[in-house]
Amino acid sequence: xxxxxxxxxxxxxxxxxxxxxxxxxxxxxxxxxxxxxxxxxxxxxxxxxxxxxxxxxxxxxxxxxxxxxxxxxxxxxxxxxxxxxxxxxxxxxxxxxxxxxxxxxxxxxxxxxxxxxxxxxxxxxxxxxxxxxxxxxxxxxxxxxxxxxxxxxxxxxxxxxxxxxxxxxxxxxxxxxxxxxxxxxxxxxxxxxxxxxxxxxxxxxxxxxxxx
Numbered sequence: 245x246x247x248x249x250x251x252x253x254x255x256x257x258x259x260x261x262x263x264x265x266x267x268x269x270x271x272x273x274x275x276x277x278x279x280x281x282x283x284x285x286x287x288x289x290x291x292x293x294x295x296x297x298x299x300x301x302x303x304x305x306x307x308x309x310x311x312x313x314x315x316x317x318x319x320x321x322x323x324x325x326x327x328x329x330x331x332x333x334x335x336x337x338x339x340x341x342x343x344x345x346x347x348x349x350x351x352x353x354x355x356x357x358x359x360x361x362x363x364x365x366x367x368x369x370x371x372x373x374x375x376x377x378x379x380x381x382x383x384x385x386x387x388x389x390x391x392x393x394x395x396x397x398x399x400x401x402x403x404x405x406x407x408x409x410x411x412x413x414x415x416x417x418x419x420x421x422x423x424x425x426x427x428x429x430x431x432x433x434x435x436x437x438x439x440x441x442x443x444x445x446x447x448x449x450x451x452x453x454x455x456x
Contacts, residue, residue: 272348312378315352316343368393
């Protein structure tokens with residue numbers, strides 16, 4: 245105690261406890277990667293303060309908006325399983341690997357997106373391209389709507405899962421096969437324009453079916 249000059253085990257009975265200041269909590273890597281127009285909401289609080297989270301739109305998001313790639317650790321065995329999230333696998337160097345996210349510091353925000361239970365609530369489709377997994381919106385998403393995902397038809401076959409189809413999915417053209425596509429290029433699946441980076445593709449103003 246700096247007031248009475250004694251070394252004590254525990255608090256000083258004369259001068260009382262110290263004023264404790266804790267470090268500021270730093271958000272995880274996954275939470276820091278969340279785009280500015282998306283937000284996380286706590287949907288349920290389970291035993292042990294385990295939070296069940298969902299990703300929601302803060303503003304309207306256009307159909308055919310691409311997110312990704314999904315960030316996770318390549319693993320031959322899935323160490324973290326959540327029945328509300330999609331199980332994802334990719335082909336790398338001829339092998340099939342899980343995209344594992346055992347904690348929030350080894351993934352990005354896409355690990356929080358919950359799976360769609362039916363066609364009506366599905367807003368995203370998951371697919372593999374050049375060894376990465378991306379999510380693309382399959383219909384316009386209104387503000388305050390939760391983003392929910394299911395496998396694209398071809399990716400569902402790869403994952404040995406059933407395919408979920410919604411009305412707008414027929415308008416979503418799959419990306420060309422890896423063998424026909426340069427690794428360092430990004431193609432607009434609507435007009436066919438090629439871009440060197442995903443950022444250029446994301447900012448691309450595309451006219452599709454007479455709509456900007």
